[in-house]
Amino acid sequence: MKESDLMLRHPLAAYLRQERMPHIWCEGCGNGVLLNSFFEALDKLKLDLDKVVVVSGIGCIGRAAGYVNVDSFHTTHGRAIPFATGVKLANPELEVVVISGDGDLFAIGGNHFIHAARRNVDIKVICANNFNYGMTGGQYGPTTPLGSWTTTTPYGSIEHPFNLVHLAAASGAVYVARWTTLQVRKLTDSIKKALGKEGFSFVEVISPCPEIYDRYNKLGTAVEVMKWFKLISQTQHGCTPENAEISKRQIIIGEFVDIKKPSYGRLLREMTTRVKESFQEKKAK
Amino acid sequence: MPQKLWRKPLDAEKIKLPKPEIHIISDLCKGCGFCIEFCPKRVLEKSDKLNKRGAFPPEVVDESECALCSFCTAICPEFAIFTIEKKDKEDNQDGEKE
Ligand SMILES: Cc1ncc(C[n+]2csc(CCOP(=O)(O)OP(=O)(O)O)c2C)c(N)n1
Ligand code: SF4
Ligand code: SF4
Ligand SMILES: [Mg+2]
Numbered sequence: 169m170k171e172s173d174l175m176l177r178h179p180l181a182a183y184l185r186q187e188r189m190p191h192i193w194c195e196g197c198g199n200g201v202l203l204n205s206f207f208e209a210l211d212k213l214k215l216d217l218d219k220v221v222v223v224s225g226i227g228c229i230g231r232a233a234g235y236v237n238v239d240s241f242h243t244t245h246g247r248a249i250p251f252a253t254g255v256k257l258a259n260p261e262l263e264v265v266v267i268s269g270d271g272d273l274f275a276i277g278g279n280h281f282i283h284a285a286r287r288n289v290d291i292k293v294i295c296a297n298n299f300n301y302g303m304t305g306g307q308y309g310p311t312t313p314l315g316s317w318t319t320t321t322p323y324g325s326i327e328h329p330f331n332l333v334h335l336a337a338a339s340g341a342v343y344v345a346r347w348t349t350l351q352v353r354k355l356t357d358s359i360k361k362a363l364g365k366e367g368f369s370f371v372e373v374i375s376p377c378p379e380i381y382d383r384y385n386k387l388g389t390a391v392e393v394m395k396w397f398k399l400i401s402q403t404q405h406g407c408t409p410e411n412a413e414i415s416k417r418q419i420i421i422g423e424f425v426d427i428k429k430p431s432y433g434r435l436l437r438e439m440t441t442r443v444k445e446s447f448q449e450k451k452a453k
Numbered sequence: 454m455p456q457k458l459w460r461k462p463l464d465a466e467k468i469k470l471p472k473p474e475i476h477i478i479s480d481l482c483k484g485c486g487f488c489i490e491f492c493p494k495r496v497l498e499k500s501d502k503l504n505k506r507g508a509f510p511p512e513v514v515d516e517s518e519c520a521l522c523s524f525c526t527a528i529c530p531e532f533a534i535f536t537i538e539k540k541d542k543e544d545n546q547d548g549e550k551e
Pocket of ligand 1: 226270296
């Protein structure tokens with residue numbers, strides 16, 4: 169069988185823009201694993217692909233928008249969440265998923281993130297956290313661990329990083345989970361769960377960047393990094409997000425928040441109906 | 454069929470174990486080695502055949518050992534490997550050509 173025909177028989181072939189393969193990501197980059205896991209979640213949920221929209225920002229992981237076989241948009245740097253918010257409010261029937269990087273979502277796009285979470289906008293955000301700006305050559309960013317090396321922290325970073333799950337939870341997200349790219353099954357389950365929730369859901373994916381961050385920090389090959397994830401990951405469901413640390417010693421993984429709260433879209437529609445009705449009542453009098 | 458059973462299961466005649474079929478799209482592989490490393494059955498090995506991309510894709514050592522867990526399918530960042538259940542010729546009642 170020709171390889172191109174074989175590709176079509178891949179169980180997730182329907183979700184991938186085959187003609188764009190191979191993707192740009194480096195050998196062993198976690199972004200491909202994240203995408204694979206996302207497709208598996210779509211497949212398990214049997215969602216109507218015409219109703220799914222993927223929005224991404226700029227960065228290596230941002231290219232995901234170009235590889236998914238659904239309507240998608242690759243926004244400008246940091247603006248995936250505002251774009252996704254618009255899509256969801258304009259057409260509440262759509263399942264809107266943001267797939268973007270730690271730099272895109274938490275540096276230039278940080279304010280959009282906290283306010284979308286606060287307003288409980290009904291979008292799902294999946295973040296590939298590789299602890300640096302991969303695409304632009306490995307500068308440090310808001311998730312770079314204290315003391316680690318990047319191209320712009322040649323003496324080790326002296327900044328304290330965000331704990332993304334703590335930030336998401338404190339800002340108001342209704343679902344918050346963290347996995348590494350090794351726990352693909354759990355990651356798929358979390359993405360499935362996030363897609364089923366009403367409101368702002370956040371899944372952090374600790375992801376290898378073998379070509380840049382991992383190389384600067386002498387973490388070894390992608391396989392070695394994945395084995396390291398295996399060694400130091402500790403599942404603690406329900407752990408207080410503040411205590412869900414990421415350090416050289418351990419990475420706390422699991423589901424940290426799973427609550428119910430009306431979404432911004434629902435409250436907006438309810439308010440609009442209410443106001444329209446009272447307006448009509450007044451007019452009738 | 455998993456080997457080293459310490460006794461023959463009573464329903465061994467009745468229960469048919471699914472037969473695995475492993476497909477590798479060699480030219481998509483960038484050689485990260487995840488499937489080889491994390492296959493619980495150690496079914497895969499690095500081959501010595503350089504592909505179009507300058508990587509050494511995996512090859513199957515013993516297909517019959519595969520447990521069809523599809524972890525390799527799930528962990529592959531390139532969508533370059535997948536496993537499916539082999540249709541048994543006898544089970545194929547529609548007489549479809551394989
Ligand atoms: C307005 C603007 N500022 C800066 C950049 C340069 N830039 C491109 S990608 C990027 C960071 C991406 O980092 P991250 O979101 O973590 O994605 P990764 O590449 O690590 O996957 C930056 C700063 C840009 N494209 N646009
Ligand atoms: S630079 Fe890092 S994040 Fe970007 S594709 Fe390469 S390994 Fe992945
Ligand atoms: S399906 Fe599971 S057992 Fe079979 S080759 Fe893949 S990882 Fe190994
Ligand atoms: Mg990054």
